[in-house]
Amino acid sequence: MRAAAKLAGRKDFGYQRSDILVNAGRRVRMMKTIASCVRNKMGYSDKVRRLAELLEFDLPDYDGLTYWRTRKMVTEAVVAKRDVQRMAAEHRAQWLDRMAQEAATLKPGSDWEKILKQMISASKQKATNKRLNSIFRTEWSSLDYIEVPNETWFLSSDGEELYEFDNGIFVAHQQIDERVFEPHGVCKVLPPDAIVKSTQYMWKNHQSMIRQNQAGEQ
Incomplete structure (x- = not known):
């Protein structure tokens, strides 16, 4: 179950594709293949040469390579890839x-x-x-200061999202009908063109509470 949850997490929150990220992955694959070639004493394979050509990488002298050196090359490539992933x-x-x-x-x-x-x-x-x-995942953050608004409710310029300021976090509620929004929301950044609005609460089907935006009050 834990493995399935991790797999779903990778699918839902994967890294954003770019040419730099693709090349970083290719470099890791090339270094692992080089290490395999050295370990099996088979010389550079066609796969290694193709990857080196794609990356415009000059292959080192094969006779001067040791398996431990190739493992270090793999580690360096993996670390470089992680740095790219952080800025994906x-x-x-x-x-x-x-x-x-x-x-x-x-x-x-x-x-x-x-x-x-x-x-x-x-x-x-x-x-x-x-x-x-x-x-907000950890207790500490690198922020020096934060601006706290006096208002609680904001409406996006297109009217499709209602933002609620709750304990330092803006929660966006999607519109489900005219001036009616979902009771649950997701954490988002308040858009710069958002408009301050007031809201009233009402019950729908006597089961779930929804927020109805009073357009025109502000």
Whole structure:
């Protein structure tokens, strides 16, 4: 059961793909293959040479390699990959930004350019939300100060999300009907164009409480 939970977690909260992350994974695979070749005394395999060509990596002299040295190379590659994974969202945003610039040059005004810009925005938002969630996972944080709003309820500019400020956290409630929002929400960053709103409470089907936004009061 624990293994299944870990697998589901990797699927739901995986690293965001980018060229840097892909190459870091290829480098780890190449180093492991080199270590296997040295251990079995078989010389560089075709797989090693293909990966080295993809990564533009100059293979060291095979005769000068020892198995323990190759294991150190594997460890260094794994550590470098973990560093890339920690910044996966930022690397993806930079990668998409480069692709968007190329699309703007080759096909200005195309749908592909618009799609890339939307993907960049989504990637940056995910990175911000991830940092926010990591702050509240531990007792300590690296923040020097935090601004606390006086209001409790905020409405997104498109009217699709109602934000509740609760004990230092903004909880976003999705809209399910006109001026009616879900009682449960997720932790998110308050958008800069959010509007202060007041709310009233009402019961739906005498079972669950929903929040109804009073548009026009503010």
